[in-house]
Amino acid sequence: MAVAILRQGAYLIASIQSDLSDSEVIELREELTELVGDYATRGIVIDVAALDVIDSFVARSLRSIVLSAKLRGAETIIVGIQPDVAIAMVQFRLNLEPLRVALDLDAAIASLDRLTRRGAVDGG
Amino acid sequence: MNESQAEDERPDNDDERPQGDSAADPLLLELVGYLRDERSKLREEWARRISEAELLSVMSDEEIFSEATAVYDNYVDALETGSIETLQTYARELSERIIPRGVETHEVLGIVLLLRDVLARSLFTKYQDDLELLNRILDAYEPAANRIAVTVGVSFVEERERVIHEQQEALRELSTPVLQLRERLLILPVIGILDSSRARQLTEQLLGAIQEKRATVVVIDITGVATIDGTVANHLVQTVEASRLMGARTILTGLSSEIAQTLVDLDVDLGMMKTVGDLQGGLEEAERLAGYRGADTSDPDADAES
Numbered sequence: 413m414a415v416a417i418l419r420q421g422a423y424l425i426a427s428i429q430s431d432l433s434d435s436e437v438i439e440l441r442e443e444l445t446e447l448v449g450d451y452a453t454r455g456i457v458i459d460v461a462a463l464d465v466i467d468s469f470v471a472r473s474l475r476s477i478v479l480s481a482k483l484r485g486a487e488t489i490i491v492g493i494q495p496d497v498a499i500a501m502v503q504f505r506l507n508l509e510p511l512r513v514a515l516d517l518d519a520a521i522a523s524l525d526r527l528t529r530r531g532a533v534d535g536g
Numbered sequence: 537m538n539e540s541q542a543e544d545e546r547p548d549n550d551d552e553r554p555q556g557d558s559a560a561d562p563l564l565l566e567l568v569g570y571l572r573d574e575r576s577k578l579r580e581e582w583a584r585r586i587s588e589a590e591l592l593s594v595m596s597d598e599e600i601f602s603e604a605t606a607v608y609d610n611y612v613d614a615l616e617t618g619s620i621e622t623l624q625t626y627a628r629e630l631s632e633r634i635i636p637r638g639v640e641t642h643e644v645l646g647i648v649l650l651l652r653d654v655l656a657r658s659l660f661t662k663y664q665d666d667l668e669l670l671n672r673i674l675d676a677y678e679p680a681a682n683r684i685a686v687t688v689g690v691s692f693v694e695e696r697e698r699v700i701h702e703q704q705e706a707l708r709e710l711s712t713p714v715l716q717l718r719e720r721l722l723i724l725p726v727i728g729i730l731d732s733s734r735a736r737q738l739t740e741q742l743l744g745a746i747q748e749k750r751a752t753v754v755v756i757d758i759t760g761v762a763t764i765d766g767t768v769a770n771h772l773v774q775t776v777e778a779s780r781l782m783g784a785r786t787i788l789t790g791l792s793s794e795i796a797q798t799l800v801d802l803d804v805d806l807g808m809m810k811t812v813g814d815l816q817g818g819l820e821e822a823e824r825l826a827g828y829r830g831a832d833t834s835d836p837d838a839d840a841e842s
Contacts, residue, residue, distance in 0.1 A: 494747075498778035499739060515751070516748065
């Protein structure tokens with residue numbers, strides 16, 4: 413599969429290695445949603461830096477990954493959207509709400525730390 | 537005799553001359569010899585005609601005279617050899633010298649054509665008794681002279697275009713500087729007219745800088761932009777959105793009332809646009825967002841980075 417999924421503490425890091433076919437996108441979604449439960453995951457980082465194109469299907473799938481992971485208790489952050497990809501997504505009005513994005517892995521982890529801590533405080 | 541010899545050889549050379557083989561034409565050689573002999577007289581006549589026509593007004597008489605000498609010699613050489621390369625190089629150097637001083641295209645073309653006229657008129661005077669010979673001399677002279685005039689004119693215009701091109705390039709680079717204020721905090725001051733090509737370039741530079749500098753907060757200051765049209769306003773909104781997709785938050789500062797109304801009329805979702813009245817407020821907000829100062833204690837970034 414073109415996606416490597418690593419576990420780091422309470423987080424899952426899904427690193428996409430190359431452009432994905434539609435079926436691979438669906439596979440990724442199923443696998444991630446599955447793993448969230450298995451490892452009591454609090455956060456997911458999806459690295460899309462290798463994607464030269466994010467079309468409406470991929471965008472919608474990312475969004476549904478975020479929403480379904482959220483339902484199982486994990487926040488998701490997308491990192492590494494390339495400048496050209498960002499411009500294209502805006503121009504084609506691919507609405508990624510309520511996606512969270514970060515510039516790189518460091519920023520994503522920092523952001524997840526903040527989100528999950530706040531979440532814990534809110535919950536208590 | 538030169539003249540009879542010239543007449544004998546005319547038929548052979550007639551076909552080749554237009555191809556630039558003018559060096560072999562004895563008529564042209566005679567012409568060149570004559571122009572060399574009359575050098576100082578014709579040169580002075582030319583310089584006089586230049587000042588009479590009020591060309592090259594930015595240059596002093598001495599400068600005009602010394603350039604005139606150089607051009608005259610190059611001109612005669614080019615007539616003799618049929619090779620315009622030396623003249624081309626000289627014309628380019630001359631253009632480099634005189635363009636910064638504000639010499640216009642019409643002046644350069646004017647002086648070259650004046651030289652052509654001065655020389656032609658001296659030929660008329662010399663050969664007025666032998667019209668047939670005059671005709672043949674002119675046949676040899678005119679194409680070469682015209683080619684020289686074109687060469688000088690084109691060299692000048694090319695040099696000018698090169699300068700303009702360089703300036704455009706410099707303007708383009710200078711027009712949208714992306715400055716790093718602090719780690720992960722960029723400022724993009726925009727001054728002047730923001731049209732769609734500049735807006736597009738701004739977007740590209742900003743997104744590139746976000747990636748390169750790993751910026752998390754960007755301040756776009758448009759205090760210096762009076763007004764924008766709908767297309768550019770849309771582009772601005774898209775820039776903010778694209779920056780967000782890359783993981784950077786954008787603060788827009790210094791919106792003029794006109795721009796504010798344009799944005800509202802566009803009916804875009806302004807919820808994600810963070811705007812602050814002036815640059816100072818924008819920077820304070822940006823530093824707070826980046827966790828530098830005045831951050832509340834619940835923000836763990838502030839602990840980590842201060």
